[in-house]
Amino acid sequence: MSDALGAVERAFGSDYLMPSKVYVDIKKYAGDFRAMPAWLEPYAGVKWVNVHPNNPKTQGLPSVMAVIILSDPKTGFPLAVLDGTTITNYRTGAAGGIAAKHLARKNAHSLGLVGAGVQAHLQALAVSLVRDIKTIKIFDLRPEASKKLAADLGSKIKADFQIASSAREACDADIVCTTVPSTKPIVEDAWLKPGTHVNEIGADGPGKQALEIDTLKRAKIFVDNWDQASHSGAINAGVESGKLTRADVAGEIKDVVLGKTGRKNDGELTVFDSTGLAIQDVATAGMVYEKAVTKKLGFKVNFL
Ligand SMILES: NC(=O)c1ccc[n+]([C@@H]2O[C@H](COP(=O)([O-])OP(=O)(O)OC[C@H]3O[C@@H](n4cnc5c(N)ncnc54)[C@H](O)[C@@H]3O)[C@@H](O)[C@H]2O)c1
Incomplete structure (x- = not known):
């Protein structure tokens, strides 16, 4: 969590490009999806995330699950696809932590x-x-x-x-x-x-x-x-x-x-x-990606 706090605080204080998130509201399944893109150096990225509040009770699944794609902003080259569920949880916790650090x-x-x-x-x-x-x-x-x-x-x-x-x-x-x-x-x-x-x-x-x-x-x-x-x-x-x-x-x-x-x-x-914010996701995903590269975790996929 302390790494996520650092990443999110840096994101909040940086220059970035972040269009508003796009909602896909699916009333039939009492849930929605959001697409959340951002550019925050040294990455561009997008998160695809759902909120289905009934999941824990009816499906045995979390309410919120996500996938994040990170790309190189200079060339557009796709760098990584990451599980975004844990990153979403940590970046959301970190946003609350940074707010409390500065406002409590x-x-x-x-x-x-x-x-x-x-x-x-x-x-x-x-x-x-x-x-x-x-x-x-x-x-x-x-x-x-x-x-x-x-x-x-x-x-x-x-x-x-x-x-x-x-x-x-x-x-x-x-x-x-x-x-x-x-x-x-x-x-x-x-x-x-x-x-x-x-x-x-x-x-x-x-x-x-x-x-x-x-x-x-x-x-x-x-x-x-x-x-x-x-x-x-x-x-x-x-x-x-x-x-x-x-x-x-x-x-x-x-x-x-x-x-x-x-x-x-x-x-x-x-x-x-x-x-x-999408910048919370991109910053936290970037931190996780760099750690994974250093520790040789994950596996290689040829996107091109
Ligand atoms: N701000 C963000 O960045 C962000 C990120 C992720 C999720 N969320 C939102 O956070 C909320 C919670 O997500 P979660 O993953 O913790 O869901 P969760 O289902 O794990 O937990 C929600 C809890 O709230 C309880 N609850 C429901 N109504 C209540 C009430 N009136 N009083 C007290 N408790 C009540 C439920 O019993 C449940 O334990 C959702 O609305 C989700 O969309 C926000």
């Missing part, structure tokens, strides 16, 4: 997780690398998911794990990560104390949301990318209804990483609206 209070010691699935696991790993997390509170509609996550993280993070009996209890924390595929708010504004930092990770499609409009109105909101966030992030429902505009957004994560904007005092409520 320095003295943030507690983490609340609303949703205890795959992304919650990676958020916890990343956040615990950028802050001295002593307490982790976990809430999921499925208590067995909370217990499993606490057990899985227990071997990786030295902290006091608490299974919360409500989302409200989990939100009583310095840093809150929401990783739920919800289409209505699941966190009430009154539950979030001043000074909290929230990573809203679950909303990455039109109509998805976890935070109330009152929270988004009082918070300092940082999006990963305005075009993507206004279309499919935590703010998309508010933008769609006209209750939120670009003036309600304090900045993009690029500006935060470059030190142009950010938290000004310990009383501010900050929200990172993460939709997931």
